[in-house]
Amino acid sequence: MLNETCWFDEPFDFMIIHYIALSISVMIYAVAFFVLIFRTPKHFSKYRNYLAAHIFSGFLLDFVMGVLWKVTVVLPVPIMCSNTIVSEYATNVFQLLPVCFAYTGASAISLFVYRMEAVIVHRSEQLLVRKVVRYVKYAFYVNIGFVILLTILIYPDLKYQKEYKQKMEVRFGTFKPYMWCDNCFFCNFDSNLFRVFFYVAGCAVVLGGLTGGIAFHVTVKALSAVSSRLTAKTRATHRNYLISLVLAAVVHVVCILVPLLGFLSAINVLISLSQFRFFPFILALVIQEHGAASTVIMFLTNNLLRKALKKMFFCDEVIPTVENSSQRRSTIVAQH
Structure with a gap:
């Protein structure tokens, strides 16, 4: 168990903002799952399952970061501290x-690949680029396996940091007592294993983005091909789904990669901005709440x-169709 010196006082305004954001996110996820399960037509069910899995990944990250970990970066010392009931772990x-993050990436990739397959399912020829998407996707999953393995292996580099903390104390000045506890630790880039973990994780991001990008292309x-057998309404439905998916993916990229790059590879920038007390808090909050923002988009x-x-808030009945029977047939084609 952690002793009393391991606990620290968090700024009251940070706590208020954190819990307000967390409450809003929970409401967003609740409404999203209710609409997906009870307010969408049956022919939407297959794509709905992919969407639900992806939205759940955002909820999972919110829970881990906002409830279990609840990280506080104590600048100008770039150390990550936890102050929850499970801070010991x-x-x-x-x-x-x-x-x-791997779950979020895999679910996002699945959505892009599903949209690709839904569009080209009626084309008889086997596109070479379609096979490329499949191979790159498999490479992504293999890479993710290595990331998970390395995540397990870096445990000693995160848990046992006495010597590394002593080195950091020389660099940044005297630590406060709680910073020596296990609930506070650095990303130990002195460790070769941790650096390998970081680079392999970066490769996973590249492979995931490449898979989604090629599938999007x-x-x-x-959709633009003259030989496409899709009707104009079906094409419009596909385009709308694709645009919506791309915008949601942009939120993920901006709200995950930018703060992570700030935390992990731009330490000097963080320190130079340490006079702005909200800066590290905002970075952590952006990562934590990005799933809810992506869901709203x-x-x-x-x-x-x-x-x-709209139908749910106006208390209308469950949608029996999209707009009319003709558009419903077009949307069914779009989903399959």
Whole structure:
């Protein structure tokens, strides 16, 4: 158990903002799952399952970061401290983050690949680029396996940091007592294993982005092809789903990669901005709440989900169709 010196007082305004943001996120996820399960038509069910899995990844990350870990970066010392009931296991909670990010990436990739397959399913020829997407996706999953393995192996580098903390204290000045506890630790870039973990995780990001990007390219090209058998309404439905998905993915990229790069590879920048006390708190909050933001963007930009959301708030019946029987047939084609 951690002793009393391991606990520290968090700024009251940070706590208020944190719990308000967490409460709003929970409401967003609750509404999203309710709409997906009870307010969307049956022919939307297969794509709905992919969306639900992806949205759940955001909820999972919110829970790990906002409830279990609840990280505080104590600048000008770039150390990550936890102050929750499971702070004793802060390093183990940190090990859950790569799993959460991997789940988010895999679910996002699945959505892009599904949209690609839904568009080109009626084309008889086997596109070479379609096979490339499949191979790159497999490479991503293999890479993720190595990330998970390395996440386990770096535990000693996170847990046992007495010597590393002594080195950091020389660099940044005298530590406060709680910083010597296990609930506070650095990203130990002195460790070769941790650096390998960091680079392999970066490769996973590249492979995931490449898979989604190529799938997006194939989808757009297929929708623009003169030889496409899709009707104009079906193409419009596909385009809307794709635009909605891309905008949601942009939120993930901006709200995960930018703060992570700030925390992990721009220490000098962080320190130079340490006079702005909200800076590290905002970075952590952006990562934590990005899933809810992505969900909102997806629901606002996807025509079917937006209409289902309106129907729910106006207490209408479950959507029996998209707009009329003709458009419903087009949407069924789009989903399959």
